[in-house]
Amino acid sequence: MNRRGAVALLLALGAACAVLPGCGQPAAPAAASELRRGNGSEPDSLDPQLARTESALTILRDTYEGLVSLAPDGNPAPGAAESWSMSDDGRRYTFRLRPAARWSNGDPVVAADFVFAWRRLVDPATASQYALMLEPVVNAVAIANGRAAPAALGVTAPDDATLIVELEQPAAWFPALLSHPSTFPVHRPTLAARGTDFSRAGVAVTNGAYVPAAWQIGAYIVARRNPLYRDAARVAIATVRYVHVADPLAELARFRAGELDVTWTTPPGQLARLQQEWPGQLYVTPQLGVHYYGLALDQPPFAGAPALRRALALAVDREWLVAQVLGDGEQPAFGWVPPGVADYAPQAFDWVDWPRARQLAEARELYAAAGYDAEHPLALELRYGRNPVQERVALAVTAMWQEALGVRTALRAEDFRVLRQAIDVRQVPLFRGSWLGDYNDAYSFLQVLRGGFGINLPRYASPEYDAALAAANAAPAGERPELLAAAERRLLADVPLIPLYFTTAKHLVAARVQGWYGNVMNVTYSRDLALR
Incomplete structure (x- = not known):
């Protein structure tokens, strides 16, 4: 990206952020027995077999x-x-x-x-x-x-x-x-008696440390300590309030006002300032997660268009993206499986070590081969969740596509549930997505793109890829990592999605919270915490 483009983009990003909320409501008093956890977007379900969003999975754990x-x-x-x-x-x-x-x-x-x-x-x-x-x-x-x-x-x-x-x-x-x-x-x-209502807050019977007690749509879910939990004597906090705040800036304002004890994340580009403002209260840990743009392979313009998909992947300057747009310890993603996965060496696109000029030249050749040029540019609509981080990334990446290839992209931010429903009914050719490892193994990432898998959002279908995964899982333990790596290389060659960056988990934790820990799974159970 040239200097003029970079400056224009940063000005656009600044304008986008200027309209976002930056201050919270008056602080609510902190209850000695209630933990207030920022929990991102509204959960989609509290049914263990149906929940999909990370906000729901956090509560279920x-x-x-x-x-x-x-x-x-x-x-x-x-x-x-x-x-x-x-x-x-x-x-x-x-x-x-x-x-x-x-x-x-x-x-x-x-x-x-x-x-x-x-x-x-x-x-x-x-x-x-x-x-x-x-x-x-x-x-x-x-x-x-x-x-x-x-x-x-x-x-x-x-x-x-x-x-x-x-x-x-x-x-x-x-x-x-x-x-x-x-x-x-x-x-x-309970399921037999209440049907689909069995998991509703106030109805659910659970076996964990807490029981969902109330759900205020658009605001919070409250869970109360389960006195019959098998290790109830060690559960110190009586109530957990999971507060739905999708906007990191609004969440930061609420933390600063004393309304939250733990944040879901932090706003982009503020890590250094937050470390100074709250020394010892900012937790930053590597996380097994990847952010990407999904390409619907059963819809135009990406169906049967590997050259176009590769061109768009090549045109993204990931190093600039993580340094100038995000700047909070994220790593550029040139592959699908993140670093830190146990017993696995992550793979990368075959062009990862090319000079940037060669990458862009290849992208332009492929773009032209796909039938597009300055007089007939590709027109896209990128849909993503309503979130300032996603907004900044969308502005940056689409500016890169415009500058390198001449692609014209309309941006559409919307509620996560609306977006996911549209993806499910095949109405979205280009969308923002993310994947967090369900368990610490490369297969947790590679499995997602198997043919017929329910959360294979690009609808990637490759018999070769599926066969490589099957061979890996049938192989002796010593041979399995290389066979999984072969599957990832097949995936990257087909470009069913465009990896952007690998994530870090970032949480602000109030001084009154004791016992917070970080790990690559980004899981800290409320049952392990206490309040001063």
Whole structure:
């Protein structure tokens, strides 16, 4: 990007930010027994098998508990299961549930609760976007694709305290997968009695440290301590209020006014100032997450247009983006799997080491080969969530496309739910997306783009890619990383999306909060915190 373009872009970014809220309402008094967590956008659901947004998953991790939890360092730890063992061939896991585990109404948590929830997850009638989360389990894929009944899932409960899981092939990462909320149990009697209302705040019966008590749409969700939680004696905070603030500037204003104890994130470009303003209260940690622009491969102009997709990917100056637009420790993303994933060397586009001039020359050649030029420029509409960070990135990237190629892009910011619904019904060729690892393994990222996977938003369908993933998961542990890397290289060659940057987790934490920790999964359970 030349100097004139950079200056114009920064002026545009400054103008966009100038209209955003920068001050909060009068401070609400801080209750000694209530933790007030900024929680981003409105959650989409509190049903463990249906929730998709990170804001929903954060609440579910506090209110339910799966077989496996996460330790403060982000590694798997016992949850509802006190222990587990693996067979010699790696195809069978046996989980032993904690005798003290109870639902919030006093019912015991039993192995059959997990059998029911997992069958519900893979059942096509549930229509869960995470149906293939249990892909390693015997018959999970066949059930999700309608070729077998849910009862055929390879999970059994020989008694109340024992759950046996049969896998299609060894999967050393399987316990880590079970920390994801989609695998959490649900209370069968409440679901039977209340139907889809079973997960509603004030109705839900949960097995976690907290129980959802109230949901004020557009404002907050309140959860209260569950006195029957299996480790209730260690839960110090009585109430958690999850405050919905999608705008980081508005959230910062509320934190500064004393209305929040923890922020969901921080505004872009303010890290150094915030470190000075709140020394010791700003937590910045690497996170297994990637931000990208999705290209709908079943819609024009991207269907059957690999040259155009590659041209747009080449035209993005990621180094400039993270340094000048974001500036908060993010890393440029030249691949899909982020650094920091266990036992994996992330891959990159084959042009990553080219000089910038060569990248731009290649982008222009491909753009012309795709049938576009100055007289017939590509016209796009980029849709993204209503958020100042996404706004800044959109202005920057579309300016790069305009300058390098002559692409004309209309910007459309909208509510996340509206955007996601439009993507689901195939009305959005170009959209902003992000993916945070569900567990610490490269497959958590690569699986998302498998053909038929419910959250494969670009609708990428490559038999070669799917076969490479299948081969990786069937291979001995020592061979698996390279086979996964081969799959990622196939993905990057096809360019079903444009990776932009790898994220960091940034939270401001009030001095009265004790016990906050950071990890690559960006998970800090409210049950582990205390208030001064």
